Amino acid sequence: MTNGLREAPVELLRALASFLEPPSPQHAGLARVLGLGSPPTGADFADTFLFQLHPYASVHMGADGMLGGPVRERVGGFWRAAGRVPPREPDHLGALIGLYAGLWAEREGLSGAEAELVEAAAAALLREHVFGWAFELLALVAEGGGRYAGWAHVTYEALVEEARALGPSDALPVHLAEAPALPDPRVEGGAGFVSALLAPVRTGTILTRRALTRIARERGLGLRVGERRWVLEHLLGQSAPEVLGALAEEMDRAAARHLERASLLGETARFGERRAGAASELLRSLSSEGEAALSEIARTPE
């Protein structure tokens, strides 16, 4: 299943993974070598990875869009199966790319069946735990501009290269296969609906603070400061039909991005496209409901 002749760009991957750590003096040298321009500052790091896009598999592939839980546990299990002690945050993108580079470094001294085994592990790592979410995250980091945009672009390309070498797959990662879809609040009740909207695995996209701010600005709505669920609840409380329509547009854009990656990734990308498409459809249908029914959704306490 693997291309035994191929070498992964181990050092490049390690260097890219290190940018997911808070900025340190070493990053200036790395940015220069990679041609990324000015290295990011602590404030860039905080804005990108603490406020907007959280680089954890569990956030993107977990049913609740939260850190930890079964996704993190499964990823931790993968580390153990690969003969490593899982770090404190085994599902962090930096840790995962670092592990992938480490597996390739380990493979260097091996041959035959042993080498194939390590390559198989590296492939499984990407397909099961990385491809299902990292492309979408990197695309949004790049779209956000700023000092991490160049890094996101190179990292995206590096993962594309690895995906190309592996070829598309018809199998779905277990995390995705198990993930519930966005519930229809008319059927299942409003409780939990807003939280579900914030779980990327249910909607096929990541509703960042930036996206919520844009939605509010473009529609002249008041934006409360706080966690995203709180913000979204109050946006819905002001004008649910408008906000649901705007969210559907976000999902349409995400569906298009997933579709572009379908020939590269196979079923994983098609899953994302289906989730985003279905979410968009549901939101549009909801937005055509009367205000009264919708305000019920917005007000249902969680």
Place this chain on the structure above:
Amino acid sequence: MDLNELNRRVSAARSEAEARGETFYPGASRVHLAAFPPKERWHDWVELDSRSWPQRVEKRYTLVPTTCFNCESACGLLAYVDRDTLQVRKFEGNPEHPGSRGRNCAKGPATINQITDPDRILYPLRRAAGRGEGRWERVSWDEALDDIAGRIRKAMQEDRHNQVMYHVGRPGEDGFTTRMLAAWGVDGHNSHTNVCSSGARAGYFWWMGMDRPSPDYANAKVIVLVSSHLETGHYFNPHAQRIIEGKKNGAKLIVLDTRMSNTATHADHWLSPYPGSEPAIFLAVARWMIAERRYDRDFVHRWWNWREYMAEGQGRPDASFEEFESTLESDYADYTFDFAAAESGVGAEVLREVAEAIASAGTRLATHNWRSAGSGNLGGWQVARTMLLLNALLGAIATEGGTFPNSWNKFVPRPIRLPHRHPRKWNDVLWPNEYPLALMEMSFLMPHLMREREGPVDVYFTRVYNPVWTNPDGFSWIEMLTDESKIGLHVAMTPTWSETAFFADYVLPMGHSSERHDLTSYEQYDGQWIGFRQPVLRAARERLGETVSDTRDVNPGEVWEENEFWIELTWRIDPDGGLGVREFFESKARPGEKITVDEYYGWIFDNTVPGLPAAAAAEGLTPLEYMRRYGAFEVARKVGKVYAQPVPDVELEDLAEDTAGRVYTRAPAPESPKAPGGNRFDPDAQGRRRVGVRVDGRVLRGFPTLSGKLEFWSRTLRDWGWEELAIPTYVRSHVHPQHLDRDQMPLISTFRLPVQIHTRSANAKWLDEIAHTNPLWIHPVDARRLGIARTGNLARVETELGHFVVKAWITEGIRPGVVACSHHMGRWKPEGHDGQRIGMSTVALGRDGRDWMLSVRTGGGPFTSSDPDTMRVWWTDLGVHQNLTHAVHPDPVSGMHCWHQAVRVRAAEAGDRHGDVFVDTRRSEAVYRKWLEKTRSAEAHSPDGTRRPWFMLRPVRPEREAYALATAPASDPDRG
């Protein structure tokens, strides 16, 4: 994009960097996902103004760290200072604080209520009528300072140093005040510890020579709590988060609590023992572990003082370890599971299951007792002592997941100009000869001791402390405080009104957590940190380029901070330096001038906090700037087993070793950055200092105990008359069924309400809304028996001194046969006095000779003030002040007040009203005398003619000569 080319370039750069000996990749760092403003943006943090919603109004803040002052956990806070108005808008957690890690309990953020409380005291006040009559006049700080300083100066000139006393509750700071009292040469440090934690402390002290535990919960396999640490306890937020971390990692939680506390609800095993029977349970577990050989024999062999026990306790100096093991087994043979079950009411099978769990923890057993049973019972100090026996059997002392002693997880840096003076006279009101082994001052006996002793306390400071409300027998306190022949001048230093401040001569307004400087460090995990409390508006203005040299300039009204107050007071006590006191408060940088707070802390941060100067320099800051910016610094992590550290060769010079294996050296002690303190050990006959103990041929640090080992057997307890308690044992409590009449039951009063904190939080409206009353927990079976039909019905609870009237809460969350009432709430102010409106009832105080009555006139309800929220106060029940009806119960060994009460409960009588209290203080005197009979005084038992063992802790240690008893002790012919 050519990825291969990029890969090649990175590889080449890496090779070059490594060839130069440099690190190429940044080291692994913590990758946080946190809800905190990143520290890079603290200085200019923008949030939308919630009150302007739905308008988008941006508010700009500068975020200034400080330390919470509401309990002893000293969690980090971040004050959000509005850059336009320079007012604090809110408090949140400080993510840079290693102990609290950005988290707080409800009381931390509620600091904003306290600083904006419309009823707070803003100016110095002097009484304008008789003491306690409630008439006050505003005075200047200068007038107050001159008057107080003049009296202290006179006392010092007349060699009456002991008539100056400083009475503190939770200090919330390390070192400043004890340094000051040492500089003054005053043996007047009086703490609340003996109404708080001495029971537990004594249990730890007699084992380890250190008096507090520091359990490593996060890494434990089994956690045993005799406390309610998940919702209240000491260091509770820092501990609670680590207990939960431990649980998430699979640790089993075992909770012993007669009440179903919030903590108990999280337990894997909740045991609800009869109050005071906890040591019987632990000894049964220990007996089983010993009998089944489920303990670490090697550890016991190496680290227990078993040889000393066999030689001196058993008279068998040549006994082998195996013989010791047999003795150990027979010592505890009676403590079967059945015995413990009979004592505690917890089934033998359950106890066996718990024992199995504990034994399976190995060195990952984290145990903790604080207050709770340790503070409730006669002999309560055996709770912690028998509990730590389990750690000592398993070797789970200072191991990952085990229990550490506090001193190794705490860092108090050495201050500038360390006083070399010690008080010359012994203060026998605080350290009476009847209680020579008391862990701390016998503070709660003060009204009784003052009745017996000659002479007054000429200047008595109560510092954020409220003995009238907090201590047992509060009416005796009022009798003492209103007697001017006993208390010459009472100065209450407090941010807010208290029951004690009403009986003061001066009330001096002191700052809350965001209005004062202090340095703190507490044992909360296996590491050491310091936290810096600072007046946040001062720091904010300094960031914006202003200079502030007096904290009063930024605090509300004329609220001051203690540090500057004490410096100023000391200079007025000794204006020309003639008393030799002023020198300790003089600047080093500007000789002859007053030291400033900046210099005091700046010197410490520059000189005695390892690692801080380098961390600050890496950010281009001075150490003081660093601490002002981040509020905390971690000095060490993973300290580990200090006792097993080899003593370095440089400290080993011309060694001598005694028969017990203690090693003495001629090498001087290396300079330590830590403040001196703790136990003291005499040199050997040739003047060598004690440096360690020899274990398996090597000289190791050992424990700060007399033997240098863990003391299973205490020579000190034996020598001072308590031979039967020389090993961990079980003492039947004063509320043991044997000691109760048929119609009596134990009352547990040692627990807090989760969001309240003794007397400090009554002025926090958010907290009061959540919790404002303290009903009587009573089991349905008892309620039925006593004719209390429904929750909310009134009950009359009779104690040794009188009675109080309280609402019943009928619940299965308490053991049948036991009642409980939190000591929180029941705050009051006398009619006609100013005071707190939001958390205090207005009461009528009546007195007829020594009969006292308190009855509630009004409580709670809305009122107008500068804060519109006070019109929304919907609650009217502020609880009952039950402590007034408690007699003093000093444990004769630890000195701890044994809080549990033997009471009679019945349905209230006609005319009884909620909150009523009746007390006869003559009866309190009788109970004091009854408990005095249990003591074994230094006069009768001191083995060496001293008042107290020299090695034992004292916060401000007097000179050695002061330890001598005035009269020679009766000698015991058996001891020579």
